[in-house]
Amino acid sequence: MDIATVNALPYEDFVDILGNVVEKCPIITAAVWSGRPFLSLAALEAAISEFIDALPESGKEGILRCHPDLAGRDLQSGSLTRESHEEQAGSGMNALNSGEASRMARLNQEYKERFGFPFVICARMNDKENILRQLSARCQNERAVERACGIEEVKKICHLRLQSIVLTDNKL
Numbered sequence: 001m002d003i004a005t006v007n008a009l010p011y012e013d014f015v016d017i018l019g020n021v022v023e024k025c026p027i028i029t030a031a032v033w034s035g036r037p038f039l040s041l042a043a044l045e046a047a048i049s050e051f052i053d054a055l056p057e058s059g060k061e062g063i064l065r066c067h068p069d070l071a072g073r074d075l076q077s078g079s080l081t082r083e084s085h086e087e088q089a090g091s092g093m094n095a096l097n098s099g100e101a102s103r104m105a106r107l108n109q110e111y112k113e114r115f116g117f118p119f120v121i122c123a124r125m126n127d128k129e130n131i132l133r134q135l136s137a138r139c140q141n142e143r144a145v146e147r148a149c150g151i152e153e154v155k156k157i158c159h160l161r162l163q164s165i166v167l168t169d170n171k172l
């Protein structure tokens with residue numbers, strides 16, 4: 001789909017097609033619809049990023065709380081969204097050995113208890129070794145640092161999800 005087609009979508013279709021570029025946060029997509037026509041995919045992505053950046057801390061934490069744990073219960077129960085499942089499987093989260101799985105579960109729990117929101121990382125840009133390394137290291141950060149870091153990862157996930165839906169090579 002090219003950006004001209006995206007711009008022509010009524011908001012129902014815009015939200016249907018692009019509503020999960022930020023995991024389980026279709027309100028972001030529904031809000032940025034007002035900003036069309038977007039001159040390029042980059043402009044659409046910038047509108048999403050600006051909407052997120054303008055949210056209060058509680059809103060940013062809310063976005064993080066909409067993300068399923070990596071190798072967590074949603075993966076185990078098969079209730080991940082299509083996008084999350086592809087991302088988690090692609091980074092090996094569904095192929096952890098028992099030691100790795102219990103370490104992920106313990107560190108995810110520790111992280112959530114410390115910050116009140118889950119550890120979020122762009123799985124498609126990391127392998128399981130780096131995810132475990134990042135999770136362990138980031139547990140030591142301050143809350144504000146982790147809120148910002150998690151949101152940056154959300155934007156990376158969004159960038160890749162948008163690229164899989166909207167063609168990037170043409171501009172209006």
Ligand SMILES: NC(=O)NC1=NC(=O)NC1=O
Binds near residue numbers: 088120
């Ligand atoms: N907690 C997470 O980081 N979750 C995820 N990262 C991804 O890239 N996909 C997910 O589901």
